[in-house]
Amino acid sequence: MGNKVSTFSEEQLEDLQDSTFFTRKEILMLHKKFRDLDPQLVPKTMLNDEARGVRVAKEKFLKMSEFRENPFKERLLRVFSDDGTGDLCFEDFLYMMSVLSEGAPRELKAKFAFAIYDYDDDGKLGPEDIAMAAAVLTQNQLTAEELEVVVTKVLDEGDIDSDGHLSQAEFEHVISRAPEFINAFHVRA
Numbered sequence: 001m002g003n004k005v006s007t008f009s010e011e012q013l014e015d016l017q018d019s020t021f022f023t024r025k026e027i028l029m030l031h032k033k034f035r036d037l038d039p040q041l042v043p044k045t046m047l048n049d050e051a052r053g054v055r056v057a058k059e060k061f062l063k064m065s066e067f068r069e070n071p072f073k074e075r076l077l078r079v080f081s082d083d084g085t086g087d088l089c090f091e092d093f094l095y096m097m098s099v100l101s102e103g104a105p106r107e108l109k110a111k112f113a114f115a116i117y118d119y120d121d122d123g124k125l126g127p128e129d130i131a132m133a134a135a136v137l138t139q140n141q142l143t144a145e146e147l148e149v150v151v152t153k154v155l156d157e158g159d160i161d162s163d164g165h166l167s168q169a170e171f172e173h174v175i176s177r178a179p180e181f182i183n184a185f186h187v188r189a
């Protein structure tokens with residue numbers, strides 16, 4: 001092992017394992033992937049705070065093969081970015097990949113799907129949020145009238161307390177019957 005530079009300390013690796021659904025091998029692989037996005041910027045070793053705070057620009061992630069086809073990629077990056085810009089430090093990136101991974105439970109995916117669909121960030125899904133999500137999910141194939149029908153149907157069935165919005169709990173009920181609302185939130189790491 002001699003002069004091999006370690007990327008993380010034992011303690012860091014243990015923390016990262018505890019806060020994600022990844023093995024240490026996967027964490028190291030994802031660090032390599034992260035670093036390959038911007039090798040000039042991201043240091044080989046993440047031992048100090050400065051290295052951990054390094055953020056890779058949103059544009060680099062958008063080009064990753066995992067996200068190129070994902071219609072929600074801009075929203076995803078924004079939701080997982082600590083400062084809301086869509087730029088991610090390594091931990092933001094790792095956590096995002098973890099939520100998207102096959103190991104993440106459905107409830108956790110649902111929590112983030114809700115945040116991603118909540119375009120105006122007011123903590124609930126209103127008619128505009130639902131129309132926007134439905135438009136993206138159907139690749140803009142629906143007319144305005146058809147979108148209105150979808151929104152009405154979703155709210156008719158899902159808005160249990162009739163306040164005109166879906167709460168997180170109401171949304172979870174909707175996706176248990178319409179899983180296409182959560183299918184965009186799986187990627188293979």
Ligand SMILES: [Ca+2]
Binds near residue numbers: 120123129
């Ligand atoms: Ca909203």
Ligand SMILES: [Ca+2]
Binds near residue numbers: 160
């Ligand atoms: Ca409601």
